[in-house]
Structures are given as C-alpha cells and as structure tokens.
Amino acid sequence: MPYVIASRRIVNIADLRREAQRRLPRAVFDYIDGGADAEVTLRENCRAFEQVTFRPRCAVVTAHPDLRVRIIGTDLALPFLLAPVGSSRLFHPDGEAGAARAAGEAGTAYILSTLSGTRVDEVKAASSGPVWYQLYLVGGRDVAMAAIERARTAGCSALVVTIDTPVAGVRERDVRNGAKELSSGAPRTMLPYLPQFLARPRWLARFLLDGGLMNFPNIVLPETGPMPYADVAAALEQSAVCWDDLSWIRARWGGRLIVKGVHTGEDARRAIGEGADAIVVSNHGGRQLDGVAATLRTLPEVVAAVNGATEILLDGGVRRGSDIVKAICLGARAVLIGRSYAYGLGAYGAAGVARAIDILRTDVSRTLRLLGCASIAELNPSYVEAPAHWLSRAQPRSSQLSAT
Numbered sequence: 001m002p003y004v005i006a007s008r009r010i011v012n013i014a015d016l017r018r019e020a021q022r023r024l025p026r027a028v029f030d031y032i033d034g035g036a037d038a039e040v041t042l043r044e045n046c047r048a049f050e051q052v053t054f055r056p057r058c059a060v061v062t063a064h065p066d067l068r069v070r071i072i073g074t075d076l077a078l079p080f081l082l083a084p085v086g087s088s089r090l091f092h093p094d095g096e097a098g099a100a101r102a103a104g105e106a107g108t109a110y111i112l113s114t115l116s117g118t119r120v121d122e123v124k125a126a127s128s129g130p131v132w133y134q135l136y137l138v139g140g141r142d143v144a145m146a147a148i149e150r151a152r153t154a155g156c157s158a159l160v161v162t163i164d165t166p167v168a169g170v171r172e173r174d175v176r177n178g179a180k181e182l183s184s185g186a187p188r189t190m191l192p193y194l195p196q197f198l199a200r201p202r203w204l205a206r207f208l209l210d211g212g213l214m215n216f217p218n219i220v221l222p223e224t225g226p227m228p229y230a231d232v233a234a235a236l237e238q239s240a241v242c243w244d245d246l247s248w249i250r251a252r253w254g255g256r257l258i259v260k261g262v263h264t265g266e267d268a269r270r271a272i273g274e275g276a277d278a279i280v281v282s283n284h285g286g287r288q289l290d291g292v293a294a295t296l297r298t299l300p301e302v303v304a305a306v307n308g309a310t311e312i313l314l315d316g317g318v319r320r321g322s323d324i325v326k327a328i329c330l331g332a333r334a335v336l337i338g339r340s341y342a343y344g345l346g347a348y349g350a351a352g353v354a355r356a357i358d359i360l361r362t363d364v365s366r367t368l369r370l371l372g373c374a375s376i377a378e379l380n381p382s383y384v385e386a387p388a389h390w391l392s393r394a395q396p397r398s399s400q401l402s403a404t
C-alpha cells in the first residue's frame with residue numbers, strides 16, 4: 001500500500017533523514033548516513049554550501065521559472081538526477097526499481113549502481129525516464145563487458161564509470177554495526193549483530209518477504225552466477241578502475257560516457273582526454289578518502305581546467321534546492337543527489353523518493369524566483385559569492401566569480 005506522506009511532517013530532507021533513522025535498523029541507516037574515517041569530508045560537503053551566499057536581483061518577477069536542463073544530449077525536467085546508491089533494495093523492497101520509477105515520473109534520470117539488488121532490465125522497465133548504468137569492474141573485465149552489454153540491451157543511454165574507489169573506504173559505523181559479519185551469511189558470526197534488526201520488526205518483515213540478503217544480479221560470474229553479497233568487498237579491491245580501463249571501456253561502449261569521482265582539474269582534463277562526455281565532481285559523498293575538499297569548493301578549479309570542453313556535474317552534500325542552485329551558479333550543469341533520496345527510500349519506499357524530489361524541485365523553483373532569475377539556463381557566477389581562497393586555482397574563469 002502506498003504511503004501517505006504528510007507534507008507538514010516531512011518539510012525538508014532532514015525530516016526524511018529523521019524518519020529513515022526511526023524506521024531502519026541501525027546498520028542500514030548508518031550505511032546510508034555514514035562517511036569514511038572521521039567523516040570530515042562528509043560534513044564539509046554540506047558545510048561548503050553554507051559558505052556560498054546569494055546576490056539576488058530584486059524587483060524582478062519570475063512566476064514560473066524554467067527548471068529544464070540538457071545533459072549529454074538528454075533533456076531533463078529538473079536540474080538534478082539520482083546518483084548511483086548501492087544496495088538500495090536493502091533500504092526498502094521498492095529499491096532501485098522504485099527509485100527509478102519516481103525519477104522517471106518527475107522527468108529526471110536515475111543512475112543504477114553495479115552494486116544493486118535489481119536487474120538492470122527490470123529497473124529500466126520500471127522507469128519512464130532515462131536510466132544510466134554505473135560501472136565498477138567488479139569480477140574483472142569480462143564480467144564488466146557482459147554487464148555493459150546487458151545495460152545496452154536494456155536501453156541504458158549512458159555509462160557512468162566511478163574512478164574514486166581503488167579500495168573501499170572504511171566507514172567506522174559499518175565496522176561497529178557488524179556490516180561485514182552480517183553479510184557473511186554465517187549464523188554464528190551474524191548472531192551478535194542481529195538484535196538491531198529485531199528492534200525494527202516492520203523493516204525486518206518486509207526484508208524477509210523480499211527474499212532477505214540478495215546477491216548482486218548485475219555482477220554475473222560465468223561459473224557461479226550473481227555475485228554473493230559476502231564476496232563483493234574483496235572483489236571491489238581487485239577491480240580498481242585505472243585510466244587504461246577507461247580507454248578499454250571507451251572502445252567498447254559507443255554511447256555517452258560519464259566519469260564520476262573527479263577531485264582535481266588535472267583529473268578532469270585527463271578524463272576529457274579519455275573521451276568523457278561529462279564528468280562528475282564527486283568524492284563519493286565523503287565515503288572514500290576522508291580529508292579531500294568539499295566538492296563545491298573543488299568545482300571552480302575543475303570548471304577552470306575544463307574550460308568548456310565537457311559537461312560538469314557535481315554531487316556531495318546536496319540537501320536543499322538552494323544547494324543545487326549554488327552549484328549551478330558556480331559552473332555545474334546539474335547536480336546528483338545521493339542520500340537525499342536514499343533517506344526517502346528508506347523511510348517510505350518509492351513514495352519517499354518522490355517526496356524528496358518534490359521537496360527539492362519546489363526549493364529550486366522558489367530559490368530562482370527569489371533570485372529574480374527566470375531559468376536554470378540563466379544562472380551564472382554573478383548570482384553568488386564564494387570564499388576567495390576557493391578561486392585560487394581557478395584562473396581562467398576567476399574574473400567571472402565575485403569573491404568575498
């Protein structure tokens with residue numbers, strides 16, 4: 001039965017986060033919410049948005065701002081899309097298919113993680129919008145090639161290759177909650193960590209009815225079939241994506257290619273050299289290398305280095321529509337949201353994803369009206385002030401940015 005979400009109760013993304021925390025077992029909530037090590041980058045991603053201020057044009061009426069964007073040749077109704085979030089089906093049985101459906105209904109794209117619990121063709125069939133496939137080389141090149149073919153056959157129009165995961169970051173909350181032990185499938189190893197699930201009986205009932213801990217149906221090993229949950233962490237470590245791999249992927253995938261996990265101007269240029277149609281300035285939501293700069297802070301450097309040669313997307317710390325507007329003012333074409341919709345999925349299934357999208361859409365629209373700007377396309381650096389030291393590496397475009 002679909003949830004009825006009272007809009008007075010769920011006013012913003014923080015409310016969805018609170019509901020997810022209330023409804024999910026600790027291990028599942030912390031898997032979504034946590035970051036690597038001391039979680040410095042996780043916090044900084046959000047804080048950076050607070051350091052950018054607006055410069056509105058007042059006495060300008062823009063009744064119905066135009067929120068449309070065009071990314072890699074695809075028209076989207078909204079300036080944000082749904083980032084790849086692994087294991088989404090653990091949060092709620094609606095999982096990846098439900099999130100993709102909500103994205104499609106809102107006129108935006110969904111990016112399916114390699115580490116998902118639903119087959120790519122099922123996810124594509126569930127959505128009326130674009131579905132892109134995020135690729136890890138888990139299992140090796142042959143396994144990845146088969147996944148690329150399945151994504152192509154399913155109708156995915158872009159491949160998103162994540163380059164920031166040569167080894168899985170340590171999320172200390174996951175260690176404490178027994179994430180590794182819980183995925184072992186061995187009852188005695190799991191036992192000490194099971195009480196947290198008994199404390200969330202509704203989640204547990206839904207999880208068991210959905211078949212319990214699933215394999216990864218998009219990582220199909222030739223001998224044994226879908227990769228079991230317990231094997232994925234070790235497999236990830238043996239499958240780091242290098243620049244060589246990117247050339248290999250480019251040669252085999254004729255469609256649009258997006259490189260996700262760019263932190264510097266140098267890597268942005270390298271990705272363009274490898275044929276990226278777009279890049280995502282991303283630190284994996286602070287889940288990998290702790291201590292890297294907030295993505296919003298890195299954005300001016302990347303914009304300057306790219307100098308218009310490819311499209312730039314950004315993710316990390318986006319919790320409000322005004323965050324989306326700030327990122328676009330500073331040079332992103334659009335933004336990916338991760339936790340913002342994952343909290344919604346965990347709290348209410350697909351209805352929660354739809355609510356997250358709706359909150360952000362309304363926020364973006366109101367922010368544009370308050371800025372006196374008629375469309376996303378008209379946003380530019382003159383609508384914001386960013387700290388001066390963010391711009392020190394951003395030479396070519398720095399004259400366009402007003403610094404505090």
Ligand SMILES: Cc1cc2nc3c(=O)[nH]c(=O)nc-3n(C[C@H](O)[C@H](O)[C@H](O)COP(=O)(O)O)c2cc1C
Nearest residue numbers: 032083084085086113162284285315316317338339
């Ligand atoms: C629970 C979770 C799982 C994720 N799984 C993946 C993944 O499988 N592949 C990937 O490229 N990024 C993954 N990410 C990173 C997101 O795609 C995105 O970069 C990040 O969530 C953006 O930060 P935000 O959550 O603050 O919006 C994951 C993020 C979360 C929160």
